[in-house]
Each structure stands twice: as structure tokens, then as C-alpha cells.
Amino acid sequence: MILSLAWFRRFCIVNVPLVATGLLTLSLLLILLLVVAKGMAHFSVKPIYQVTHPAFASTVLAMVEQRGENQSTLHWFNPIDKELQSTQIELVNQQLERLPQIYGLKTRTGKILFARDIQLGEKPFSKAEWQRQLDENKIFAKQIEQLNTKIYPLELRFAQYSQQSIPYTAPVFVRLSAELHNLHEQKRQLHIEQQQNQALIQFTDDISEVFSVSDIALVWQPNDMSFGDKIWFSIGEIWRFITSDHNASSGSAGIFPALFGTILMVFLMTVFVMPIGVLTAIYLHEYAPENYLVTGIRVIIINLAGIPSIVYGVFGLGLFVMGLGVQLDQAFYAQNLPSPTFGAPGILWASITMALLTLPTVIVATEEGLQQVPQALRNGALALGATKYEAIRFNVLPMASPNILTGAILSVARAASEVAPLLLVGAVIYAPTLPVDDTFPYLHLERQFMHLGVLIFDSVFHSSNTFDNQSMMFAICLLLIIVVLSLNLLAAILRAKLRQRYERYS
Amino acid sequence: MVKLFKSSRPALKKLGAEEIAVEMSELSVYYGKKIVLDNISMVIPKHRITSLIGQSGCGKTTLISSMNRMNDLNKNHRCTGSVIIDGQNIHNKKVNVAKLRTQVGMVFQTPNPFPMSIYDNVAFGLRLQKEIPRRQLDEAVERALKSAVLWDEVKDQLFASAAILSGGQQQRLMIARALALKPKILLLDEPTSALDPLATLHIEELMQSLKKTTTIVMITHNMQQAARLSDYTAFFHQGELVEYADSDKLFTQPKHKQTEDYITGRYG
Ligand SMILES: Nc1ncnc2c1ncn2[C@@H]1O[C@H](COP(=O)(O)OP(=O)(O)O)[C@@H](O)[C@H]1O
Ligand SMILES: [Mg+2]
Numbered sequence: 001m002i003l004s005l006a007w008f009r010r011f012c013i014v015n016v017p018l019v020a021t022g023l024l025t026l027s028l029l030l031i032l033l034l035v036v037a038k039g040m041a042h043f044s045v046k047p048i049y050q051v052t053h054p055a056f057a058s059t060v061l062a063m064v065e066q067r068g069e070n071q072s073t074l075h076w077f078n079p080i081d082k083e084l085q086s087t088q089i090e091l092v093n094q095q096l097e098r099l100p101q102i103y104g105l106k107t108r109t110g111k112i113l114f115a116r117d118i119q120l121g122e123k124p125f126s127k128a129e130w131q132r133q134l135d136e137n138k139i140f141a142k143q144i145e146q147l148n149t150k151i152y153p154l155e156l157r158f159a160q161y162s163q164q165s166i167p168y169t170a171p172v173f174v175r176l177s178a179e180l181h182n183l184h185e186q187k188r189q190l191h192i193e194q195q196q197n198q199a200l201i202q203f204t205d206d207i208s209e210v211f212s213v214s215d216i217a218l219v220w221q222p223n224d225m226s227f228g229d230k231i232w233f234s235i236g237e238i239w240r241f242i243t244s245d246h247n248a249s250s251g252s253a254g255i256f257p258a259l260f261g262t263i264l265m266v267f268l269m270t271v272f273v274m275p276i277g278v279l280t281a282i283y284l285h286e287y288a289p290e291n292y293l294v295t296g297i298r299v300i301i302i303n304l305a306g307i308p309s310i311v312y313g314v315f316g317l318g319l320f321v322m323g324l325g326v327q328l329d330q331a332f333y334a335q336n337l338p339s340p341t342f343g344a345p346g347i348l349w350a351s352i353t354m355a356l357l358t359l360p361t362v363i364v365a366t367e368e369g370l371q372q373v374p375q376a377l378r379n380g381a382l383a384l385g386a387t388k389y390e391a392i393r394f395n396v397l398p399m400a401s402p403n404i405l406t407g408a409i410l411s412v413a414r415a416a417s418e419v420a421p422l423l424l425v426g427a428v429i430y431a432p433t434l435p436v437d438d439t440f441p442y443l444h445l446e447r448q449f450m451h452l453g454v455l456i457f458d459s460v461f462h463s464s465n466t467f468d469n470q471s472m473m474f475a476i477c478l479l480l481i482i483v484v485l486s487l488n489l490l491a492a493i494l495r496a497k498l499r500q501r502y503e504r505y506s
Numbered sequence: 507m508v509k510l511f512k513s514s515r516p517a518l519k520k521l522g523a524e525e526i527a528v529e530m531s532e533l534s535v536y537y538g539k540k541i542v543l544d545n546i547s548m549v550i551p552k553h554r555i556t557s558l559i560g561q562s563g564c565g566k567t568t569l570i571s572s573m574n575r576m577n578d579l580n581k582n583h584r585c586t587g588s589v590i591i592d593g594q595n596i597h598n599k600k601v602n603v604a605k606l607r608t609q610v611g612m613v614f615q616t617p618n619p620f621p622m623s624i625y626d627n628v629a630f631g632l633r634l635q636k637e638i639p640r641r642q643l644d645e646a647v648e649r650a651l652k653s654a655v656l657w658d659e660v661k662d663q664l665f666a667s668a669a670i671l672s673g674g675q676q677q678r679l680m681i682a683r684a685l686a687l688k689p690k691i692l693l694l695d696e697p698t699s700a701l702d703p704l705a706t707l708h709i710e711e712l713m714q715s716l717k718k719t720t721t722i723v724m725i726t727h728n729m730q731q732a733a734r735l736s737d738y739t740a741f742f743h744q745g746e747l748v749e750y751a752d753s754d755k756l757f758t759q760p761k762h763k764q765t766e767d768y769i770t771g772r773y774g
Binding site: 290374376377379380381382383384385386387390394395398399501502 | 574576579581604605607608611612614616618619620621630631634635667680683684687
């Protein structure tokens with residue numbers, strides 16, 4: 001009896017942690033799987049049904065999202081408002097019909113339309129014809145561009161003549177205006193021809209609208225695509241998702257500004273945190289005297305890593321935005337007051353706040369690396385006439401670089417995934433401009449920015465009316481995971497390379 | 507006896523000022539409260555090989571370290587007395603320590619190659635001094651490796667990592683690294699303790715040839731080596747200089763009982 005109890009105890013000690021670890025790993029994997037599956041679903045080709053339902057007077061075109069037994073969310077196209085609308089209704093399969101003809105369209109402004117038929121001029125819609133007309137329009141646009149370059153200098157001369165008060169009847173003037181008139185006429189003609197490449201889009205039997213082909217960004221026939229077509233379409237969707245603008249109101253669901261904002265913020269954060277962190281660690285480890293003060297500072301730094309991140313957000317808001325920013329405004333941007341320049345949340349303050357948040361990570365990792373460098377190596381350099389600085393610069397730092405890199409990566413991963421403090425110091429759900437553009441000084445550190453994490457946060461709580469909101473959230477999650485994981489992978493490879501180089505010496 | 511007086515080496519007491527490389531007087535070194543070197547006064551003759559022998563822990567490493575101030579690195583180290591090189595007390599606060607160490611080279615007991623190529627290891631000290639054109643640097647590295655009798659073995663893999671060398675080769679690389687700076691004095695801490703006989707032979711030959719231009723101070727536990735190689739030998743015991751004389755004399759007619767016991771292997 002006692003024996004079996006002991007056996008049971010041993011069995012538990014061995015197996016309970018094992019089972020717990022296994023379960024944990026499994027659930028993590030499941031979450032990852034869920035994110036990947038749901039995220040990828042965002043880019044899949046979803047069929048458009050023709051729905052016949054007593055809730056609608058006539059049949060409507062819709063995408064259907066199953067929500068359990070019979071209950072569905074219908075994202076249906078309202079042909080009068082030309083907008084997608086979502087409704088919860090009970091559906092049975094008989095009410096759905098998959099017609100191969102049905103089109104999905106995306107306009108240049110990011111609007112999504114469902115149509116029964118498209119006519120390109122006289123001809124029925126075909127990919128080739130649409131492409132031909134697009135190319136034609138491109139050529140027209142080019143020609144207009146060329147005309148413009150011709151017109152511009154003539155216009156200038158025209159203005160000069162009138163300034164020099166040359167009479168309109170003078171022969172030079174007459175010739176010039178005739179030429180200008182001629183060119184303008186050509187340009188107008190081109191515009192008209194460009195407009196003639198039109199698509200007539202039939203939403204229902206009696207509602208239709210005419211679009212210029214150049215206004216249509218994308219046409220697809222989800223019910224009539226081969227497997228290859230679907231894959232190709234999904235790849236295109238992923239590309240557009242990553243590269244196009246985000247605009248909830250027009251329904252354009254790209255995340256480029258958020259991706260850009262995240263990367264820029266993380267980059268700036270790295271620029272701030274790495275030199276300061278590494279220098280602090282060098283000072284603490286190599287130069288600081290060993291006394292209670294320095295030990296105290298070290299303990300404080302290590303414990304700073306445990307402070308909740310929102311506290312950093314509040315701190316950043318109070319010290320940087322309200323304090324430093326307002327002072328800066330009064331000193332240098334007084335002409336803009338009362339509208340703030342640096343006295344409002346912005347990407348500069350956000351990245352500095354994140355730098356503060358990740359500083360302990362960098363310091364601790366660097367110190368660890370410095371500790372691993374053998375004393376004999378430092379002595380070797382010193383014995384060859386190196387100063388302490390030179391020994392650190394040429395021998396100690398290179399050998400500590402794998403650890404410094406680890407610190408950098410940990411801090412980048414942290415900064416890329418943190419949301420709460422960012423909301424207080426500069427990240428917004430929608431920013432009309434990127435922090436980098438072509439107006440001087442190109443990098444606008446005072447601007448607010450978009451951030452992937454904030455976008456996820458937003459799509460969970462304030463779902464806007466885009467029909468694929470939820471799957472978009474998972475797609476962003478997936479992207480965030482990919483960004484962080486690939487950074488980690490990169491660092492792991494670099495670190496392994498560096499380690500390999502140095503391990504035989506320590 | 508007769509042979510002794512015919513020897514080309516002058517007695518230590520009769521050395522002229524220009525024949526002395528280092529002059530230590532009343533040097534005492536403490537680590538914390540512990541006294542490690544007790545009132546040492548001795549001279550190191552120029553362009554000779556001087557051996558330091560004695561039990562482990564008797565302060566030999568500490569003594570050579572005080573000739574290029576590597577002791578300074580120890581936080582609770584303290585020393586009194588003077589070490590004069592070129593008429594200057596190097597323990598003076600005003601001395602440029604980095605410059606001193608380029609002139610008084612030191613090779614540690616265990617090889618500590620830098621995590622760089624063989625070439626970079628040798629060039630390290632030179633590069634710290636000033637910008638040197640590549641061609642000159644190449645020549646200097648080659649010269650240093652040749653004088654450390656390592657050139658033939660590594661000339662085809664100069665840019666390979668220094669870690670691939672064997673222990674003996676690494677030790678010679680350390681010597682080459684120090685020699686690249688053309689030091690006036692070379693301090694060697696048990697340079698052959700971990701080497702096989704052939705590598706030991708290499709290093710001994712190397713020291714013989716270096717003697718013409720460099721003053722060498724060597725720590726060794728090998729009595730034959732000290733007798734064979736060095737001109738003068740000093741025996742230390744627990745931080746005190748017991749006996750310091752011409753090697754032939756010290757090994758054939760030690761004056762002190764302690765010395766005799768040590769060199770005949772009767773204790774330690
Ligand atoms: N960094 C140090 N701190 C305190 N004591 C030391 C230190 N280095 C050496 N010692 C002590 O000084 C004495 C002499 O050491 P060392 O010069 O290395 O002897 P040797 O080279 O003759 O073996 C030893 O007793 C040793 O314990
Ligand atoms: Mg020693």
C-alpha cells in the first residue's frame with residue numbers, strides 16, 4: 001500500500017508537469033493554428049450567392065458567413081446605396097444560389113460592388129478586353145502627359161507676352177494662341193476617348209451604373225474560378241493587403257500605413273535604445289565603482305522591466321508630451337500655437353517611450369554579454385598597449401555582440417507587439433498621413449501614426465462596417481506574428497553565426 | 507671555477523648603468539593586506555635572459571607584472587618602492603601606461619589569442635599605434651611571425667581564425683604579437699609550461715635569437731631550461747628574493763640552503 005502510494009507520488013511528480021507542459025504547448029499551437037487559418041481565410045475567394053429571402057423584396061447578391069445552426073450573417077449588396085450591408089438572418093440552403101456569372105468589383109477608392117453583369121462598351125466583359133482598354137487608357141494618359149509638357153512652356157510664353165503688353169493682334173501672339181488652342185483641343189479629344197472606355201455595370205435587372213474602366217481596380221468572378229485562379233487571386237489580395245492604404249470609411253482594407261508605422265516606430269526605438277542601453281551597460285560593468293549606489297542602480301534597472309507597460313504610457317504622456325513637448329513648442333514652434341507641434345502625441349514620443357520600456361532588456365542582455373568575455377582577453381589587449389577604451393571597443397564589444405543582438409531583438413519584439421502605452425503617446429486608429437513623405441523635412445516626427453497592434457485592438461472593439469472585419473483582425477495578427485517571428489529568426493541566425501565565431505576563445 | 511670567471515657575463519653588482527634594463531628598488535606589493543612581494547631590490551641586465559624561479563605563489567608573476575603595470579588592473583593592489591626603466595620610475599602616476607606596455611611586452615602563462623585571424627592578432631598592437639599602410643603592416647606581421655618561428659607554419663592561413671592553432675603555435679603567436687611592437691623588454695610567464703619538447707625547443711631557440719635586441723625576463727619551473735638558457739637566475743621564496751646570480755653560479759654553487767633544496771627538487 002505504502003509502496004504504491006510512493007509510486008503514485010513519483011508518477012505524479014514526473015507526469016503532471018509533463019502533461020501540463022504538453023497541454024500548454026498544444027494550446028499555444030492551436031492558437032497559432034487558429035490565427036493562421038483565420039488570417040489566411042481573409043485572403044480566400046468567397047462565393048457570392050444570389051439570395052432569395054422573405055426579408056428582401058427581391059433577390060440580393062451576398063456573401064454568407066455561417067454562425068451556427070441556420071443562423072447566418074449576410075453581407076449583402078444594396079444596389080440603391082451601392083454599399084455592402086450586414087444583416088443577421090436565418091437561412092436555409094435552398095435560399096442560396098451560386099450563379100457562375102456573378103462579379104465582384106473593387107473600385108479605385110476601395111469600394112466593393114457585387115454585379116450581375118458588366119458590359120465593356122459594346123462587348124461583354126472579358127479579362128482580355130478589360131486589360132486592352134486599361135492599356136489603351138494608359139497610353140492616352142501618357143499622351144496627355146506629353147501634351148502637357150508641350151503646353152506648359154507655351155503657356156509660360158503666353159503669360160510673358162501679355163506681361164510685356166504685346167497686343168493680341170501681333171502676329172507672334174496670334175500664332176502662339178492658335179498653337180495653344182490646337183494643343184488644348186487635342187488634349188480634350190484624348191480625354192473624351194479615355195472616357196469612352198466605359199463599363200456598364202448591371203447591379204440588378206433595372207439598376208445599373210456607368211464607370212470608367214480606369215476607376216475599377218479589380219474584377220473577379222468568385223463562382224467561376226479554377227483552383228489556380230483562386231490561388232493567384234489570393235496572392236494578389238495578400239499583396240494589396242500589405243501595400244495598400246487603410247481607409248475604413250471607403251472600405252479599403254489595406255494595412256500598409258500600420259505596417260509602415262510599426263516598422264518606423266520600432267526602428268526609431270532601436271535607434272534610441274541601443275546606444276543608450278549598450279553605453280549604460282558598459283559603464284555599469286566596466287567603469288562604475290563597486291559600491292551600494294551602483295548595485296542599487298542595477299537592481300532598479302532590472303526591476304524596471306517588471307513595471308506594467310501602461311505605466312510607461314502614462315509616464316511618456318506626462319513627461320514627454322505634456323512636459324517636454326509643450327516646452328519645445330513654446331521655445332521653437334510658438335508661431336503655430338495654440339495648435340501643438342510636439343506638444344501632442346506623436347511618433348517621436350511613442351518611440352522614446354518604447355525605448356524607455358525596453359531599456360532594461362538591452363542593459364541586462366549587454367551586461368550578460370560583457371560578463372562572458374574572459375578577463376584574459378582584456379589583459380591581452382591591455383598588454384599590447386591598448387587603452388581601456390580600445391580594449392572594450394575592439395575586443396570586448398565584438399565578443400559581447402551576440403548578447404547585444406539578443407537584447408535588441410527582445411526589445412524589438414516587445415515594442416512591435418505592445419499596444420497600451422502607444423495609445424497614450426501617439427498611435428492612432430486612423431492617421432491621414434504617413435510620418436514620412438515628400439515634403440521637407442521628409443521625416444515628420446511630430447505626426448501620429450498607425451500601428452498593427454492598435455489596428456487589431458480597434459477591429460476587436462469598434463468593428464467598423466467592412467464586411468470582413470473579423471477575418472481582417474486575424475490577418476493582421478498573422479502579419480504581426482510573421483514580422484516578429486522573422487525578426488527573431490534573423491537574430492537567431494546572426495547570433496548563431498557570431499557565437500560560432502567567438503565560442504572557441506572563451 | 508675558472509670557467510666562471512672567463513664567462514662573458516659581468517657580475518650583477520658590476521653592471522654599468524647602460525647595461526641595466528630595469529632597476530627595482532625596495533619594491534613591495536600588497537594585495538589587500540597580504541604582502542606578495544617583500545622589499546625586492548634587483549636589476550635586470552640589458553639584452554640578457556633572466557630567469558625567475560620559485561614555488562607557485564611566491565610572487566613571480568606579480569613581479570613581472572609590476573614591470574609593465576599590469577598589476578594596476580587589480581583593484582585592491584598597492585605597491586611601494588620604485589621600478590626604473592630608462593631612468594624613469596614607471597610607477598609614477600604620470601607615466602603613460604599604454605605606451606609603457608608597448609615597450610615592455612608581456613606574454614601570459616596561458617595563450618589568449620583574440621577572436622580574430624592570425625594576421626589581425628599580430629597586427630592588433632600596431633594598428634592601435636597609428637595608421638599604417640597595408641604593405642608596411644604586411645611586412646611587420648611577416649617579420650614578427652618569422653622572428654617567433656611561426657611564419658612557415660601559418661603563412662598559408664594568415665587569415666584563418668587564431669583558434670585553429672595548436673597550444674604551442676598559439677604561444678608563439680602570443681610572442682609574435684608582442685614582438686610586432688618591437689618591445690625593449692619582453693616578459694614571458696612560463697612560456698613553455700604547456701608545450702611538448704619540440705615546441706619548447708622552438709621557443710628556446712627563439713629566445714636565444716631575440717636576446718641580441720631584447721631584454722628577456724622569463725618565469726620557468728624547468729631548472730634545466732633556466733640553467734641552459736638564461737644568463738642570470740633569481741630564486742624567490744614567499745615573496746622574498748632569496749638568491750640572484752649568474753645562472754651557472756646559482757645552479758652549480760647555490761649560496762643558500764633554500765635555493766639548493768629547490769633546485770635539487772628536495773621540496774615544493
Ligand atoms: N588578484 C589577486 N588578488 C589577490 N591575491 C593575489 C592575486 N593574484 C595573485 N595573488 C596572490 O599573490 C601571490 C603571488 O601570486 P603570483 O605572483 O601569481 O605567484 P606565482 O606567479 O609565483 O605563482 C599568491 O599568493 C597569490 O595568491
Ligand atoms: Mg605565475
